[in-house]
Amino acid sequence: MAEKGVKVVGMWASPFVARVEMALRLKGVAYEYISEDLANKSETLLSYNPVTKKVPVLVHDGKPMAESAVIVEYIDEVWKDGYPIMPADPYERAQARFWARYADEKCNAAIYPVFTTAIGEGQAKLVHEAQQCLKTLQKALEGKKFFGGDGVRYLDIIVGWYARWLPITEELSGTSIITD
Numbered sequence: 001m002a003e004k005g006v007k008v009v010g011m012w013a014s015p016f017v018a019r020v021e022m023a024l025r026l027k028g029v030a031y032e033y034i035s036e037d038l039a040n041k042s043e044t045l046l047s048y049n050p051v052t053k054k055v056p057v058l059v060h061d062g063k064p065m066a067e068s069a070v071i072v073e074y075i076d077e078v079w080k081d082g083y084p085i086m087p088a089d090p091y092e093r094a095q096a097r098f099w100a101r102y103a104d105e106k107c108n109a110a111i112y113p114v115f116t117t118a119i120g121e122g123q124a125k126l127v128h129e130a131q132q133c134l135k136t137l138q139k140a141l142e143g144k145k146f147f148g149g150d151g152v153r154y155l156d157i158i159v160g161w162y163a164r165w166l167p168i169t170e171e172l173s174g175t176s177i178i179t180d
Contacts, residue, residue, distance in 0.1 A: 006031040009057040015161030016068040
């Protein structure tokens, strides 16, 4: 049974929905999952997120919110007990937010076109751009097991989907984004 009206509207393959589910699970929050067909968006999704009409949407006590990074921060603020997601130190929180925004705005934007562009010179350029973004992001990980230090934290949740989806993207596009 879901905890006092906690619902997630999502789609199984969305890495952004996975972020929200990971945060809820780390916090030990039970929730109801509402599966969405993105090719045929439901009235539920459109009523909960009329602005972007995207998943995920977290509904807590009847109040919907969108955008996975915002939702992950909300989860950490509302369920303060248990596993900490955001760093306690204000500077470290700011750094985590900076790198999360970098990953969302730069790396994701560089990775997605690799999958959707035909093989050739244009795709090679896109692969190079994606590699450069990931190399820059890797600097935030230097000397640490996780971006969050000794455990999974905010930035690990934000970029954690890369480990699953980059190999799939590489296989489907015939490229190699992750270099040795």
